[in-house]
Amino acid sequence: MKITLISPYPDITTFGLRTISAYLKKHGFQTQLLFLPDPHGDNIVFGKDRYEPYTMDEMVEICRDSDLIGITLMTNHYDCAVQITKKIKSALNTPVIWGGIHPTIRPEECLEFADMVCIGDGEEAMLDVANAVEEGRDCTSCGSIWVKSNGTISKNPVRALDGSLDDYPMPDYSFSDHYAMSDGRILPLTYDLTKKFLERGTVSAYLKKIGYQTMTGRGCPHKCTYCINDTIKNLYSGKGYLRWRTTAHVIDELMWVKEHMPYVGFIWISDDAFFARGLKNIEEFCKEYKEKIALPFSCLASPLTLTEEKLDILVDAGLLYLQMGVESASKRIQDLFNRSTMSNDRMMKAIQIINKYKDKMYPPSYDFILDVPYETDEDKIESLRFISEIPKPFRLQPFSLVLYPETKLYNMAKDDGLIADDKRDIYAKSYTMREPSYLNLLMTLSKGGRLPSAMLKLLTAPGVVDVLNSKALKPMFKNVYLGLQKAYRLTKGLGGRQ
Known part of the structure; x- marks a missing residue:
């Protein structure tokens, strides 16, 4: 019994697929992993095949002796999965x-091409x-699996989350x-090609260290x-979805990494809400990490769960870089995002705590969401x-x-006719x-944090915005923006070939 697992994700970390492979191996199955990073990357072209014919031919030869083939995907990899499956x-x-x-969110649509889908x-x-x-x-009785057979679909309910994450290798x-x-x-x-792929990770490129990406938990509060x-979360009636691996389980993984991947220079913890862990946890x-791993690491934070006490302990253990979601500084958009508890005062308090450690960490990254269909220019100016x-x-x-399908914001926009x-x-x-x-x-222009604050305030002053954001000047700024974008991509491409 041989199972091939395929990922079109842009990198080769793919934590979930690798964990499934390890779990199947633990139970005696032979697996092979095939990583097919979307060649278009972020430059998706609607209606165009993602892979060259010769790539698909090579894929078929690798899959030829498989008894089962699994493909993992997010919404923006849908066309990749369709092309792979058709071939x-x-x-x-x-x-x-x-x-x-x-x-998970659109099983019937996926069954137009796949024989089965896994939900959750x-x-x-x-x-x-x-x-x-x-x-x-x-497979019509397998929990969490929908099966298409002879034009009918067997729909099994999602399995209960009754296991510990430590059950998985x-x-x-x-x-x-x-x-x-x-x-x-x-x-x-190979070992060497894996190293080259990991070097390209976004955080690896920023920190100029090779990162190993892992997850210590699943879900978000x-x-x-x-x-x-x-x-x-609602698939499971909101119960039990936020789960953590034990410290011992995570440390065992990272000790293996230190021994078998010595080129790794930092650990990239990609949990959606690492700071949601309790202080004692x-x-x-941090005690175990500092004693046994002692590598720099990065993680994500939210304004609601970040505290100075937690951050102090994490920095002492090696926290080198932090990313936090601000998303919008407009109260109206914060309400739209269901983030009203993350007010500007709360966010700035968290930012000021982070700034206290500026001599011990790389400059932090703050996420903002743009191009919201319900957003006004004033909302954008508040963020700036x-x-x-x-x-x-x-x-x-x-x-x-x-607007990912089946999110609350997607459903609102769909009802309002904003998605054609x-x-x-x-x-x-x-x-x-x-x-x-x-x-x-x-x-x-503010991305690097180097634009002087006084200049940004001037450029967002009412009179200045009225002129520079006017309808008459929109074509000019569109061209300036696209020109800078093209220059950035060219520079990035040249850098990647050096």
Whole structure:
């Protein structure tokens, strides 16, 4: 019984897929991993195939002796998964199952191409499917699995979250039967090629260290209307979705990494809400981490869960870089996002706490969401004025809003007629596709945290905005914005080839 697991994600970390692979191996199954990073990256072109024909031919040969093929995807990888599945179906008689965020929220749409979809967490469900396929049984009774057969769909309820995250082994980094696409060709994912991929990670590039990305928990305590976390949480009636691995379980993984991947220079903890851990839990983690791992690390924070007491302990243990979601400084948009408890005062208090450690950490990153359909120019200006008050040094990460299906904000926009075509307006949109406007240009110029605060205040003054953001000057600023964007991509491309 051989199972191939495929990821079109932009990097090769893919924590969930690697964990499923390790869990299947633990139960005696043979797996191979195939990483096919979307060649378009953030520059998605609607209606265009993502992969070259020769890449798909190579993929088929790797999958040829598989008994089951699984594909993980988010919404913006939908076209990748469709192309991969069509090619597999045209060449092989192997069942294909889709899993991940998009199949969880839109299973029937995914069953137009896949034979099965997995809804919610995948480890236990994939083990059930693997056992059924090996034994020649159908999968119509497997929990969390929807199956299409002879034009009908068997819909099984989502499995209860009754297991501990410690039941799952560390992600599969065996370097055995792992493949990755590089420059269109599919190559064995060797130790050295893995190192090269990890060097390209966004945080790795910023810190100029090679990062190993892991997750110490699943879920998020917040209920932001633009985020799919809240939708997933509701699958489980809001109960038990926020879970943590024990400190010992995480430390065991990281000790393996130190021994087998000595080039790793920092640990990238990508939990949605690492600071939501209790203080005693953080104290325990930091004590063990400092004694046994002693590498710099990064993590995410939110204004509601960050405290000086927690941050002090984490910095002492090696916290080097922090990313926090501000999203908007407009009270009206904060209400729209269901983030009214994260007021400007609360956010600035958290920022000032972070700034106390500026001599011990890299400049932190603060996330902002742009291009919100309900946003006015005044809402945008409020965010820019808030930025002018942020103490330096800092970085900004502006993200264009993608209205992911089945989020509360998506449903609102759909009801209000603001989404004409899901596949064009959402599936083929990246968060880097910001509207080229004067106010977004100011956000872009503020990204490095070097634009003088006084200048940003001047450029957002009422009279100045009235002129520079006028209809007459919109074409000019659009061209300036697009020109800067093109120059940045060219510089980034040249840097990647040096």
